Amino acid sequence: MTSRLLGRCARLLPRPPPQASASAARxxxxxxxxxxxxxxxxxxxxxxxxxxxxxxxxxxxYPIEPKRTxxxxxLERAQSPQDVLQAWAAQGGKANQAAKTLVQxxxxxxxxxxxxxxxxxxxxxDPRLLDIMDTVTAQVSSVWNGTLVSLLRSLxxxxxxxxxxxxxxxxxxxxxxxxxxxxxxLAFLADWGAGREGQMEVSLVNAALKQLELRWTEIADARxxxxxxxxxxxxxxxxxDRLEDKALExxxxxxxxxxxxxxxxxxxxxxxxxxxxxxxxxxxxxxPSTDLTTPLxxxxxxxxxxxxxxxxxxxxxxxxELLPRMPEISPADVTRCSKSLAFLKxxxxxxxxxxAEHYSVNSQKYSTLQLCNLLMSLxxxxxxxxxxxxxxxxxxxxxxxxLPSLEAFLQTDVVWSLCVLQQAKPQHITALxxxxxxxKLSEGSLSRVENYRLKLLHIIAxxxxxxPESLSATLPTEAMLLPxxxxxxxxxxxxxxxxxxALVNLVGGKAEALRTGVNTIYGWTIDGELVVDSENKxxxxxxxxxxxxxxxxxxxxxxxxxxxxxxxxxxxPNYGSRSKDLLGRFxxxxxxxxxxxxxxxxxxxxEWLELKSDWQKVAYVKDKxxxxxxxxxxx
Numbered sequence: 001m002t003s004r005l006l007g008r009c010a011r012l013l014p015r016p017p018p019q020a021s022a023s024a025a026r027x028x029x030x031x032x033x034x035x036x037x038x039x040x041x042x043x044x045x046x047x048x049x050x051x052x053x054x055x056x057x058x059x060x061x062y063p064i065e066p067k068r069t070x071x072x073x074x075l076e077r078a079q080s081p082q083d084v085l086q087a088w089a090a091q092g093g094k095a096n097q098a099a100k101t102l103v104q105x106x107x108x109x110x111x112x113x114x115x116x117x118x119x120x121x122x123x124x125x126d127p128r129l130l131d132i133m134d135t136v137t138a139q140v141s142s143v144w145n146g147t148l149v150s151l152l153r154s155l156x157x158x159x160x161x162x163x164x165x166x167x168x169x170x171x172x173x174x175x176x177x178x179x180x181x182x183x184x185x186l187a188f189l190a191d192w193g194a195g196r197e198g199q200m201e202v203s204l205v206n207a208a209l210k211q212l213e214l215r216w217t218e219i220a221d222a223r224x225x226x227x228x229x230x231x232x233x234x235x236x237x238x239x240x241d242r243l244e245d246k247a248l249e250x251x252x253x254x255x256x257x258x259x260x261x262x263x264x265x266x267x268x269x270x271x272x273x274x275x276x277x278x279x280x281x282x283x284x285x286x287x288p289s290t291d292l293t294t295p296l297x298x299x300x301x302x303x304x305x306x307x308x309x310x311x312x313x314x315x316x317x318x319x320x321e322l323l324p325r326m327p328e329i330s331p332a333d334v335t336r337c338s339k340s341l342a343f344l345k346x347x348x349x350x351x352x353x354x355x356a357e358h359y360s361v362n363s364q365k366y367s368t369l370q371l372c373n374l375l376m377s378l379x380x381x382x383x384x385x386x387x388x389x390x391x392x393x394x395x396x397x398x399x400x401x402x403l404p405s406l407e408a409f410l411q412t413d414v415v416w417s418l419c420v421l422q423q424a425k426p427q428h429i430t431a432l433x434x435x436x437x438x439x440k441l442s443e444g445s446l447s448r449v450e451n452y453r454l455k456l457l458h459i460i461a462x463x464x465x466x467x468p469e470s471l472s473a474t475l476p477t478e479a480m481l482l483p484x485x486x487x488x489x490x491x492x493x494x495x496x497x498x499x500x501x502a503l504v505n506l507v508g509g510k511a512e513a514l515r516t517g518v519n520t521i522y523g524w525t526i527d528g529e530l531v532v533d534s535e536n537k538x539x540x541x542x543x544x545x546x547x548x549x550x551x552x553x554x555x556x557x558x559x560x561x562x563x564x565x566x567x568x569x570x571x572x573p574n575y576g577s578r579s580k581d582l583l584g585r586f587x588x589x590x591x592x593x594x595x596x597x598x599x600x601x602x603x604x605x606x607e608w609l610e611l612k613s614d615w616q617k618v619a620y621v622k623d624k625x626x627x628x629x630x631x632x633x634x635x
Contacts, residue, residue, distance in 0.1 A: 071097055081109045085128040095139030098132045099147045105129070106154040120159050133166040140173045148174055149185045153192045162198045171200045178207045183218045186211050190232045209236045216242040222250045226258040230265040244273050251279040256291035259284050263303035272307045281311045292321050294329060298337055305340035310577055315344070319351040326354045334358050335370040335377075342377035346577040352378070356385035363394045368402050371395065372414050379417035381576060382584035392423050404431055408440035409452060416455045419462040420584040426470035429463045432456060457523030458588065465522070465595040492517075495569045495608055496527055502617040503528045503567065506538070513538040520548040522596065524589045527603075528567035533559065536629065548596055563629055566598035567621075572605050580604070601628045 074087035084105040093101070109123070123129060136143065136151070143151070151170055160167055174181075174189065181189065186208045193205035209232060212219075216239065219225060225247050233240040247254075247262055254262070259280045266273060284300070297318050304311065322329070322337065338355050341348070359366060359374060366374075375395065378385075385391045403411060415432055418424035431437065433456075441452045464471055492500070500516050507513040507530070515529040531539045539562060546553025558564065574586045582590070593600060601624045611617045 069093070069097070071101070075101060075104045078104065078108060081105050081123065084108060085126060088132055089128050093135075095136050095142045096144055096147060098135040099143045099151045102129075102132050102136065102158075103147065103150050103154045105132075106157050110157065124159060133160075133164075137166045137169045140169050143170075143173070145177060145181055145185055148177070149181065149188050149192075152189070156192070162201070168200065171204060175200075175204055175207060178204075178211055181208075181211070183212065183215055184221075184224060186215075187219075187224045187228050191227055194231045194235065205232070205235065209239055212236075213239045213242065216246060219243075219246050220250075222247075222253045222255070222258050225250060226254070226261040226265075230261045233265055234269050240269070240271065244271070244276055248276050248279055251276070251283055254280065254283055256284065256287045256293075256296060259287075260296045260299050260303075264299050267303035267306035270307075272309065274309070277304075277307070277309050278311075281314050285313060285317065289321060292317075294322070294325055294333065297321055298333055298340075301337050301340035305343035308344070310344060310346070312578060315341075315346050315348065319348045323351060323354055326358055329358070331358075331362060331366045331370050335366075335373045338377040339373055342380040344577060345381065345575075345583065347381045347383060347579065347581075349383075352381070352383050353386060356387070356391050360387065360391050360394060363398060366398070368398070368406070371398055372406075372410060375417045375421070376413055379420040379584045382420065382582065382587045384421065392421075395423070396425075403428060408437055409448075411437075412441065412452055412455055412459070415459055417584075419459055420588045422466075424459070424462055426463065426467045429459055429467070430470070432459055433463070454523050457521070458592075461522035461524075461592050462588075465592055493569070493571060495571060495603070495605055498608065498617060499527055499567060499569055499603055499621070501614070502621045503530070505614065505618050506621055510538070512540045512542045515541055518549070520593075520596070521550055522548065522592050524592060526566045526593070526598075527569045528565075530565040530567070530625075531558070532563050532565065532625075532629075534561035536625070548598075563599050563632070564597060565601055565625060565628070566593050567601045567603065568593075569608075570602060570604040580606075599628050599632050601625055 069091070071087060071091040071093050074091065075084060078084045078087060084101060088098070088101050140148075148170060152174065155164075155167055155170070162168075178186070178189075190205055190208040190212065193201045193208070196202070196205070212228070213236065219228075225243055229240065229243050229247065233243060263277070263280060266277070300314070301318060303309075304314070334355050338352070341351075355374070356378075359371070399414070403414065406414065412432060415424055415428050418428060438453075438456065441456065442449055503514055503516070513530070516527065518526040518529050520526060529541060531541045531544060533539055539559075541553075543554040543556050545555065545557055568590070570582065570586065574582055576583060590600060590602075601621070603621075603624065607620070608617075611620055
């Protein structure tokens, strides 16, 4: 045992000078023991690795690139798959050359048009192609890594079934070599296998993803990062986390297409990485207009809308790039862009004017669904076109006879949007008050049912308050009973809590003089309700009639000179982006409550934030009440 150990250690020692080696070689065997003999033999052996090389990475030694053959020249000059097959039949070659031949054949077959796909069966049964596959199968271990990975995609594109011998042979070889593949080859392998369901394909993808998770720091180019995030990021959340870090590191080198790919992949996976989105936005701003194609701009608008990521400079650039291209943009693109910007609550007046003008000019090219989406986008932002009469004339003409045939939920959305835009006709609304329509809205999840019944209440309120002459005697009782359950468990915001405290102090703590969190029959919730007499003193609201409540309130009529006040808090999400204009939903709420006889006392968040003490808040509320009553009396 000692001799063997000494022999192994001796191989690690540096080479001695020639004189020492010669003298050791002349030692007589009878004078040297076994250990000394091993030492002497070790001096004569070449040293494979020095002790100082133990901490260095050993680079894999690849075989030298073989000399170019006549087959390589024929493959470069080939113009069709038949030329490739003839070159192979004439020259032949080993497995690596056969793999290159097959890759070139598939590349040329993809360029051909028309009859190329029709001859696929004949091509797969060509004896020359079968000979190429047999050569690869027999000597697959000698095929180079890059060629082997490319061969996987080529065989799939050629239509070779996954159960074929050549497919199984190559996939097994790749699985054995997966640790020796470069990161680009691993990315190529993962991209090829994404979405495939075969057992071996899944194993290959999992192995490639595992290696990428361990070796993600090796990735050095933006294209690989964007491709992996788009194609396989959803398969491995751990890899996606690392790719986000790598994308942030390489963001400066991203092209416009890489930025689009990364943004869309983040949106599709719901990953709102704010630092990465900010970096991508900054570098996108530096790109020339020639790089910002229309599909790219629309994809970015979708991604930002899906992630609710606001960047005013990008939105301004997007609008500036799209406005000159409006004549060549399709109705689908207009609808898609307007929907994305509506999600972002970002209203760019010239751009939306261009959208409305585009519909007025090309209304015949818009489908019913595209028109519905456009109307819902305009209603969300409460946008009224400057040429509204012409625009809405074509809208009503397109919806005539089509609206009743829409699916119940979509029909409700469209009519609700028309109510926001003050374009709903009584016949549109009465069709939705039928019990059959209300019953259809009861399908689906509880939150969806409540949301659409709430919209139905708003629609009915439009009929009651804006078209009282067309009011039907019978209304759906299910919808009329709904307000008593709305908002019961919803927590109060800091603004609502502060206003409630200020109102309690204002009325001196009298519970009978104040209502808070009032759910009306119109589907709107009032933050606070007061009734003041002619001297602006609070009155008992419990005993007074309240037509806006499901039960009708008390029995006493409202005294002459008394005013009913509704306090409304406007939170930050109630406004458009970078604007103090309310969104369409809250504009309709304000209009309905005014028509219902309320004097509105509106409390926006940006004014309330400036108030620090309780007495400032009470004084603010008193001042707002006085101004609202004075404006009403001045009318």
